[in-house]
Structures are given as structure tokens and as C-alpha cells.
Amino acid sequence: MIELYDYELSGNCYKIRLMLSFLKLDYVSKKVEFHPGKEHKSEKFLEINPLGQLPVLSDTNLVLRDAQAILVYLARKYDKKNIWCPIDDPEKLGLIAQWLSFGDLITGSSSAARLHDTLFYTEFDIGECRERAHAQFRILDEHLFFQEQLNQSWICDGEKPTIADIACFPYIALSEEGGISRMSYPAIRRWMDRFKRIDGFIVMPGVFPAGPRSF
Amino acid sequence: MEISCKDPVILNQWHPVSSLDVLTMDTVENTILLESKISFQLNSKEEVTAWLSLDDEKTLLPTRISYGFIWVSLGNPPKDLFLFPEFSESDRQNVATGVFGVNVSAGRTVENFLDMGHFPYVHSGILGEEPHTEVKEYDVEISEERDEVLATSCKFYQPQAAVNSNEGMDVDYIYRVPHINCALLYKTSPVDDARLDVIIIFVQPMGEEWVRAHTGMCLIDDESTAEQIRQFQQTIFGQDKPILENQYPKQLPLDSRIETPIRADKSAIAYRRWLSQKGLQYGVIPSAI
Incomplete structure (x- = not known):
């Protein structure tokens, strides 16, 4: 049975919940109270992940940390159609890895800003976090705009979304909680709307479902 | 200083x-x-x-x-704080469910807490669900004796009213606002329909548009763990947060002509009037005289 060490308000855990839902997989959510309990820094949890970070996935003999690594594993292991993380095309795989990494950069900026504003992580320089997030959002917005010009809906080329889209979505969708407006990123907003219409999409607190389609 | x-x-x-x-x-x-x-x-x-x-x-x-x-207090506070006798009842579980920073005024935070109309949309599947969207008629008064806003006879259908609910139920609500930045919500306990669970929000204004919202529960529930109770309440508050932060203006307008209320907003109207009567200026847009 797949077990996910999980915290409801974590965007990185949400990446995994999304993947599990898209793949229609059953799993057990093992709650780790990030706030106010700081359970992710408890001795018990540090034995599972010495970095003291969520999420962690356990599946039979494997214990895996890092949201991006877990996405790769779940996609390769359970996506029989080979859609979410195709490996037959080296160029595409390279690009997926590039954007997975980018997703982690967004965690370092947008998620840090959210932690500052919401949970009082005052050690972060909020102005600097927001500036970095905006620089990253501009890069992704431009990329998505040019993708659209080529009739591409997703971060990496192809008919279907990949784990790169999943890795980037949560902390963009939660950015306003860190005072980072998405007003200036129309291509990102359109991409978010498409993402929310993927079969199996689920929400988390702070993320809303797509509105009714306009005509 | x-x-x-x-x-x-x-x-x-x-x-x-x-x-x-x-x-x-x-x-x-x-x-x-x-x-x-x-x-x-x-x-x-x-x-x-x-x-x-x-x-x-x-x-x-x-x-x-x-x-x-x-x-x-930064000034000369009253001798007493409002009454909250349920807190001391021996069979209750008092759980502080966490404090959250929100980029909005204290008044908007309290007012959202009083609003039942958003339950089916924002807390869909938990505190409400379509098509049960009607806010039925309820009573509101400003009690001069207790100096608080009181909303009674509120009723709402909730699929999962509390962490220990097994099925949907019609829930009775009473709201008290006994402090300009604090509100208490009394609702039917899933385990004892003669008694009421209490949910609190105590708001700490850090600035006019930036608050720390302290949340807590005072429950008749000896089955759920404190952690389960906190998780439930954090999910609810996490859903409210973006709604709060997208309020415009972020400060609470006290002039009744600025935002058009509907019947379901009776408690909010009374709350704004009560704040006006007190002459509050901070974090609000006062009425033009």
C-alpha cells in the first residue's frame, strides 16, 4: 500500500495528492502536523527524512523524499500509458527534468513568501522572496505564451500534461498567500485554468476549482 | 517610546x-x-x-x-474581558487550532466568520453543499447590557459539521461578537444535541491590513485527538484565507451605502453598526457623517 506522509496545507504534499488522484491510486495519508506541531522536525520524523521535509512516500520497500522525485517514481511505476513522464524521447525527458527543477525553485521563493506571511517564518527576507518569484513567473509566463503560439497547452510539448506541470502548479496557485499577485501573468493564468480541467484534478485549501466554462 | x-x-x-x-x-x-x-x-x-x-x-x-x-494592551484596557464560561466546563476539550497570518483587516476577518452564505461554496462538502445554499431567516441584536452583537436561531445544513460527524445534519448556530476583534460561534454538538460546541476566532491586528488570526475550539468530544481537531479547523481556515485576502477594500467599510448587503448579512450589518457606535477608526473606513 502506498503511504504518503502528508500535511493538508503543504503545496509540496499537494503535488503528490494530485499525481495520486490523476493516476486514480489508493493510498494512506499519514498526517504530519507541520503547524503548529512542527512534527516534521520531530525525532520520529527525522528518522524517516533526515532533512525534516514533507512529503515522503513509502511504497513496499521504497521510502522516497522530495516531491519531484516522488512524481517521477509514481509516473514511471503506475502510469501504464506512459503519459506523465515519457522516457522514450531524451529531449523531452531533459526538458521535464529542467522544469521539475524549476518547480523546486518556485518552492524556494513563492512557498517561502507564503510561510513568511502565513506562518511567521520571519527569517525569510520577504521582499527578496517575492522578487525571485516574480522573476520566475515572468520566465514561465513567457514560455507558456510561446507554447500557446505553437498550439501547445502544457509546459512540455505534447497533447497531455506531464509531471512538470504538476511540479509547477501548487506554489503558483498559492502565490497570493505570500503577497505575489498573478495579475501580470496572463499565460500562466490560462495554463492554470487548463490544468484545473484535467480529469482527476482535486483542490486543496487555498486552491479553487475551475469556474464554469465561458461561451 | x-x-x-x-x-x-x-x-x-x-x-x-x-x-x-x-x-x-x-x-x-x-x-x-x-x-x-x-x-x-x-x-x-x-x-x-x-x-x-x-x-x-x-x-x-x-x-x-x-x-x-x-x-x-497598548492603552488602558477594561478591567474584565468578555465572558466565555464554556471554556471552564470540565468535560470539554479546549484546543488552540493554530494561528495564521492573513493580509486583511481584523474587521473583514470577523465578518467572514459570521457569514453563513459562503459555506456551500468555500467549504463545499464540509460546512455546506449545493443545493442547500439558503441562509434561513435568523435573529440579530446588539445587546447593550453585554455590549456584544448576538445572532441567534441560525440554521444551516452541513455535510460534515465537525471532525467527529458521521453524516450531514441541520446545525443550529449562535454567534457572539463580544469584542471588536473576537467572535465565538456556538453550534450543535454531533455527540450531544442538548449542548453546543464553541469555535473561536481571536484576531490580533498587526496592522490595518495584516492580522494574526488565532483560532480555537472548545468541544464536547472525547474521541477526537487534539491533532485531528486542529487538522479539521486548519482545512476550514485554509479555505477561508484566499477569500479574505481578495476582499476589496481590505479595510471594513462602516458606511452602509458602500457595500450593498443582502438579508443574509444581517449579522454583518449589526457588527458594522456596533463598530460605528464605538467610534472605531483603525482598520475600517468610517462612515461619513
Whole structure:
């Protein structure tokens, strides 16, 4: 049975919940109270992940940390159609890895800003976090705009979304909680709307479902 | 030591700054209250001291410990805090469910807490669900004797009213606003329909548009763990947060002509009127006279 060490308000855990839902997989959510309990820094949890970070996935003999690594594993292991993380095309795989990494950069900026504003992580320089997030959002917005010009809906080329889209979505969708407006990123907003219409999409607190389609 | 906030109505209040359960004895904690940096410390005798952080003379501020929270004032606070007798009932579980920073005014935060209309949309599947969207007629009064806003006879259908609910139920609600930034919600207990669970929100204004929302529950529930109760409440509050932060303007307009209310907003109208009567200026857009 797949077990996910999980915290409801974590965007990185949400990446995994999304993947599990898209793949229609059953799993057990093992709650780790990030706030106010700081359970992710408890001795018990540090034995599972010495970095003291969520999420962690356990599946039979494997214990895996890092949201991006877990996405790769779940996609390769359970996506029989080979859609979410195709490996037959080296160029595409390279690009997926590039954007997975980018997703982690967004965690370092947008998620840090959210932690500052919401949970009082005052050690972060909020102005600097927001500036970095905006620089990253501009890069992704431009990329998505040019993708659209080529009739591409997703971060990496192809008919279907990949784990790169999943890795980037949560902390963009939660950015306003860190005072980072998405007003200036129309291509990102359109991409978010498409993402929310993927079969199996689920929400988390702070993320809303797509509105009714306009005509 | 200069305090930038000049509104006596808010300066003279007791303000919540921390729940007791997260504090370590004898450790100095820092926070912000009405734009002033303050420090406070709890000692092993459960006594609390507080002072303006940048004040070299460390002049002590008025403090008190009530209902599981530390309260501080920057002015001359009243002798007593509002009554919350359920907190001391021996068979209840009092759980501080966490404090969250929200980029909005205190008034907007309290008002959202009073609103039932958003349940089916924002807390879909938990505190409400379509098509049960109607807010039925309820009663509101401003009690002069207790100096609080009171909304009674509120009813709402909820699929999962509390962490220990097994099925949907029609839930009775009573709302109390006994403090300009604090509200208490009394709702049918899933285990004993003769008694009421209490959910609290105590808001600490850090600035006019930036608050710390302290949340807590006072439940008749000996089955759920404190952690389960916290998770439930955090999910709810996490859903409210983006709604709060997208309010425009972020400060609460007290003039009834600025935002058009509907019948379901009766409690909000009374709350705004009550704040107006008190002459509150901070974090609100006062009525034009």
C-alpha cells in the first residue's frame, strides 16, 4: 500500500495528492502536523527524512523524499500509458527534468513568501522572496505564451500534461498567500485554468476549482 | 517610546498575542501589535510580562491570561474581558487550532466568520453543499447590557459539521461578537444535541491590513485527538484565507451605502453598526457623517 506522509496545507504534499488522484491510486495519508506541531522536525520524523521535509512516500520497500522525485517514481511505476513522464524521447525527458527543477525553485521563493506571511517564518527576507518569484513567473509566463503560439497547452510539448506541470502548479496557485499577485501573468493564468480541467484534478485549501466554462 | 496607532478605541482593547500551548517558559517571544513591535515572556509561575521591544526602559504593558491565550494592551484596557464560561466546563476539550497570518483587516476577518452564505461554496462538502445554499431567516441584536452583537436561531445544513460527524445534519448556530476583534460561534454538538460546541476566532491586528488570526475550539468530544481537531479547523481556515485576502477594500467599510448587503448579512450589518457606535477608526473606513 502506498503511504504518503502528508500535511493538508503543504503545496509540496499537494503535488503528490494530485499525481495520486490523476493516476486514480489508493493510498494512506499519514498526517504530519507541520503547524503548529512542527512534527516534521520531530525525532520520529527525522528518522524517516533526515532533512525534516514533507512529503515522503513509502511504497513496499521504497521510502522516497522530495516531491519531484516522488512524481517521477509514481509516473514511471503506475502510469501504464506512459503519459506523465515519457522516457522514450531524451529531449523531452531533459526538458521535464529542467522544469521539475524549476518547480523546486518556485518552492524556494513563492512557498517561502507564503510561510513568511502565513506562518511567521520571519527569517525569510520577504521582499527578496517575492522578487525571485516574480522573476520566475515572468520566465514561465513567457514560455507558456510561446507554447500557446505553437498550439501547445502544457509546459512540455505534447497533447497531455506531464509531471512538470504538476511540479509547477501548487506554489503558483498559492502565490497570493505570500503577497505575489498573478495579475501580470496572463499565460500562466490560462495554463492554470487548463490544468484545473484535467480529469482527476482535486483542490486543496487555498486552491479553487475551475469556474464554469465561458461561451 | 512612540506608538504609531492613535485610535483610542483599539488601543484600549485587550489583544490576543499567543495561545499558551505553543509557549516555552521563560523564553522571550516577539510579535507585532498595532504596528508596534512587542515582546512578551511567560514565567514558570504562569505570569506574563510584556513590553515594547524597542523601549530601552522596558516599561511593562498591561497583560492577562484568559481562555488559553495571552492578552496585551497598548492603552488602558477594561478591567474584565468578555465572558466565555464554556471554556471552564470540565468535560470539554479546549484546543488552540493554530494561528495564521492573513493580509486583511481584523474587521473583514470577523465578518467572514459570521457569514453563513459562503459555506456551500468555500467549504463545499464540509460546512455546506449545493443545493442547500439558503441562509434561513435568523435573529440579530446588539445587546447593550453585554455590549456584544448576538445572532441567534441560525440554521444551516452541513455535510460534515465537525471532525467527529458521521453524516450531514441541520446545525443550529449562535454567534457572539463580544469584542471588536473576537467572535465565538456556538453550534450543535454531533455527540450531544442538548449542548453546543464553541469555535473561536481571536484576531490580533498587526496592522490595518495584516492580522494574526488565532483560532480555537472548545468541544464536547472525547474521541477526537487534539491533532485531528486542529487538522479539521486548519482545512476550514485554509479555505477561508484566499477569500479574505481578495476582499476589496481590505479595510471594513462602516458606511452602509458602500457595500450593498443582502438579508443574509444581517449579522454583518449589526457588527458594522456596533463598530460605528464605538467610534472605531483603525482598520475600517468610517462612515461619513
